[in-house]
Amino acid sequence: MTGLTPKGAATRARIVEGASAVIRDLGVAAATLDDIRAHTRTSKSQLFHYFPGGREELLLAVARFEAETVLRDQQPQLGNLTTWDGWTAWRDTVVERYRRQGRRCPLHVLTAHLGATSPGSQAVVTELMQHWQAEIATGVRHLHDAGEIDPRLDADTVAAAILAGIQGGVVIQMSTGSTRHLEAALDSALDHLRTSRLGASQLGASRSR
Amino acid sequence: MTGLTPKGAATRARIVEGASAVIRDLGVAAATLDDIRAHTRTSKSQLFHYFPGGREELLLAVARFEAETVLRDQQPQLGNLTTWDGWTAWRDTVVERYRRQGRRCPLHVLTAHLGATSPGSQAVVTELMQHWQAEIATGVRHLHDAGEIDPRLDADTVAAAILAGIQGGVVIQMSTGSTRHLEAALDSALDHLRTSRLGASQLGASRSR
DNA sequence: GCCGTTCTGGACTTGCAAGTCCAATTTTAT
DNA sequence: ATAAAATTGGACTTGCAAGTCCAGAACGGC
Numbered sequence: 305m306t307g308l309t310p311k312g313a314a315t316r317a318r319i320v321e322g323a324s325a326v327i328r329d330l331g332v333a334a335a336t337l338d339d340i341r342a343h344t345r346t347s348k349s350q351l352f353h354y355f356p357g358g359r360e361e362l363l364l365a366v367a368r369f370e371a372e373t374v375l376r377d378q379q380p381q382l383g384n385l386t387t388w389d390g391w392t393a394w395r396d397t398v399v400e401r402y403r404r405q406g407r408r409c410p411l412h413v414l415t416a417h418l419g420a421t422s423p424g425s426q427a428v429v430t431e432l433m434q435h436w437q438a439e440i441a442t443g444v445r446h447l448h449d450a451g452e453i454d455p456r457l458d459a460d461t462v463a464a465a466i467l468a469g470i471q472g473g474v475v476i477q478m479s480t481g482s483t484r485h486l487e488a489a490l491d492s493a494l495d496h497l498r499t500s501r502l503g504a505s506q507l508g509a510s511r512s513r
Numbered sequence: 514m515t516g517l518t519p520k521g522a523a524t525r526a527r528i529v530e531g532a533s534a535v536i537r538d539l540g541v542a543a544a545t546l547d548d549i550r551a552h553t554r555t556s557k558s559q560l561f562h563y564f565p566g567g568r569e570e571l572l573l574a575v576a577r578f579e580a581e582t583v584l585r586d587q588q589p590q591l592g593n594l595t596t597w598d599g600w601t602a603w604r605d606t607v608v609e610r611y612r613r614q615g616r617r618c619p620l621h622v623l624t625a626h627l628g629a630t631s632p633g634s635q636a637v638v639t640e641l642m643q644h645w646q647a648e649i650a651t652g653v654r655h656l657h658d659a660g661e662i663d664p665r666l667d668a669d670t671v672a673a674a675i676l677a678g679i680q681g682g683v684v685i686q687m688s689t690g691s692t693r694h695l696e697a698a699l700d701s702a703l704d705h706l707r708t709s710r711l712g713a714s715q716l717g718a719s720r721s722r
Numbered sequence: 723g724c725c726g727t728t729c730t731g732g733a734c735t736t737g738c739a740a741g742t743c744c745a746a747t748t749t750t751a752t
Numbered sequence: 753a754t755a756a757a758a759t760t761g762g763a764c765t766t767g768c769a770a771g772t773c774c775a776g777a778a779c780g781g782c
Contacts, residue, residue, distance in 0.1 A: 308758090309749065309750075309757095309758065309759080311748085311749075311758085311759075312749095312758070312759065315759080315760090330629065331626075331628070331629025331630065332626075332629075333542060333626055333629065333630070334629060334630065336738085336739055336740085337739070337740065337741090338738095338739070338740095346760085346761095347760060347761045347762060348740090348741080348742090348761085348762070348763095349742090349743085349744095349759090349760065349761065349762075350759075350760060350761085351741095352740095352741070352742085353758090353759070353760080358740070358741065359739090359740070359741090407628075408628075408629070412625055412684070413625045413628070413629070415687070415688065416621055416622045416625035416626065416687075417540075417541075417542055417625065417626065419540070419616075419617075419622070419687060419688070420539065420540025420541075420542065420543060420617070420622070421540060421542070421543060425688075426687075426688045426689075429685075429688035430688045430689050433685055433688065433689070454708075461697045461700070461701065462697075462701060464693060464694045464697035464698070465678060465694070465697040465698045465700070465701035465702070467681065467685070467694065468677075468678045468679075468681035468682040468685060468694040468695065468697060468698035469674060469677045469678045469681055469698060470677075470681060471680070471681030471682075471684045471685055472676065472677035472678055472679060472680030472681030472682070472683075472684065472698075473677040473680075473681070474681075475621070475680045475681065475684055476638075476642055476676070476677060476680055478624070478625075478628060478635075479624065479628070479634075479635045479638035479639045479642065480635075480639050480642070484673060485642075485673045485674075485676065485677040486677065488670045488671075488673035488674040488677060489673070489674045489677035489678060489681075491670070491674070492670065492671060492674035492702070492705060493674070493701070495705070496701060496704070496705040496708075499663075499705075499708065499709060500708060502711060516727090516728085517728090518727095518728065518729085518779075518780080520728085520729075520778085520779080521728070521729065524729080524730090545768085545769055545770085546769070546770065546771090547768095547769070547770095555730080555731095556730060556731045556732060557731085557732070557733095557770090557771080557772090558729085558730065558731065558732075558772090558773085558774095559729075559730060559731085560771095561770095561771070561772085562728090562729070562730080567770070567771065568769090568770070568771090
């Protein structure tokens with residue numbers, strides 16, 4: 305696995321990125337190895353050289369690649385959820401990212417396709433979700449520490465709910481083509497956080513720090 | 514299309530339901546027409562007799578079938594979102610429904626598969642979402658009219674956010690196998706509604722009832 | 723009972739996409 | 753420089769799944 309010369313590594317990367325593009329265009333089911341081969345200017349033997357497991361292994365590699373992209377596209381805003389301004393900046397980044405992506409979400413399509421056969425893709429998505437949720441939860445704790453939200457809100461649960469809202473917004477966008485649900489989910493979640501303190505203070509909860 | 518004798522209609526229904534089961538087991542990609550033929554005790558010619566468009570038309574019919582099931586499984590609770598008790602009963606119904614369904618969501622898998630090639634599946638999902646969201650929005654308006662929530666909350670936006678949370682919870686469940694995110698999304702949304710009135714009253718809104 | 727229509731069975735064709743193979747070429751190590 | 757290892761090209765095989773076809777059975781109106 306590690307025995308890859310720079311040239312080999314470049315070819316491998318070219319294949320993964322090219323496959324990603326082809327899948328974006330044609331969908332997983334329609335994308336054949338020959339399409340990928342043509343689009344990446346490689347040959348059959350190279351495909352199987354770098355991905356001995358064949359098509360499935362290649363698709364899994366593409367899924368990993370897409371998962372990395374998803375998180376990278378949200379930085380640095382995702383790592384900077386320390387103030388309300390930081391939160392709205394992130395919200396806008398996410399919406400814009402998926403607006404640009406349009407109807408087709410390669411990662412969803414890939415995992416829906418692989419999920420049945422290969423357990424590996426579940427692991428890729430699960431890891432992505434854990435990482436993503438952890439970053440959101442960190443942001444919630446910042447608000448928490450700053451006394452900006454109801455201290456009774458559990459950071460992990462809130463983060464899980466926000467993440468679910470995003471995923472659902474994106475999935476719905478795949479059919480409707482609109483980011484309306486994604487925006488509604490994010491805005492509602494932020495409204496929930498913002499207004500939580502008001503209710504808490506009225507109930508006599510302490511407003512720390 | 515309408516020229517179907519009872520016997521023919523029964524066979525057609527048997528094919529759709531059988532195909533649904535096969536797809537649930539094997540996934541869309543792996544489910545071949547021969548698998549479906551064997552599982553439904555039919556023949557090739559019947560498949561193409563009832564679905565002249567072949568595999569794709571059959572898959573679309575299955576998607577429609579699954580979409581109907583999704584809504585039916587939530588009734589009558591979904592139509593009864595008039596009180597807080599009604600809302601929590603619905604929340605439990607939804608969670609239980611998806612817990613039973615397990616990791617595999619046939620509708621998501623189908624639409625991810627078809628979405629690329631056939632525009633029809635997008636219509637099926639879009640219609641399902643519209644209907645679903647409309648029912649939720651009606652429930653929100655009930656709370657609204659009863660003065661149970663902040664009157665400034667827009668029913669359609671809130672409903673869109675709740676729907677997104679559900680979809681995302683289900684999608685994440687496909688990878689993790691757990692309904693944790695689905696529950697977090699629903700509970701957070703309900704908490705948002707419940708506590709909204711507190712904030713509103715503090716801001717000078719009337720607290721009715 | 724007769725005839726047209728609907729429904730059913732299953733063998734057959736066809737096309738294509740995945741995967742194999744081997745030889746040629748380039749890179750890397752010493 | 754030279755040999756071993758990594759990389760590349762592309763023709764070839766193979767299997768299988770979608771879709772076609774036609775003949776026969778069951779049904780429905782009159």
